[in-house]
Amino acid sequence: MKARIKNQWVEKCHKAGLTDPETLKKARIAVNTFDDTGDAMKVLVTTGAIYNKAVLQLFVTIGAYLVE
Numbered sequence: 001m002k003a004r005i006k007n008q009w010v011e012k013c014h015k016a017g018l019t020d021p022e023t024l025k026k027a028r029i030a031v032n033t034f035d036d037t038g039d040a041m042k043v044l045v046t047t048g049a050i051y052n053k054a055v056l057q058l059f060v061t062i063g064a065y066l067v068e
Contacts, residue, residue, distance in 0.1 A: 001048030009051040018056050026063030027056060033066055 013019050018027075031041050044050035050059075 001051075006048050006051050009048070009053060012053045013051065013056050016053055016057070018053065018060060023060055026067065027059035028063070029066050030059045030063035034062075 010019075017023065035041050041050070044055070049055050
């Protein structure tokens with residue numbers, strides 16, 4: 001993944017409020033609940049997909065449901 005694209009995605013996540021600690025905690029809960037080996041997270045980070053606003057929002061939403 002090119003750094004320019006990654007930086008654009010990170011900026012979109014930041015503007016959407018997806019990078020504050022409490023929000024990221026929800027995303028982490030979702031990942032930890034369903035990715036017991038850590039392999040999916042490795043793929044998300046390696047490919048850069050985790051920096052995409054839609055992907056991060058998905059994990060945040062799942063995590064929010066899990067903590068309710």
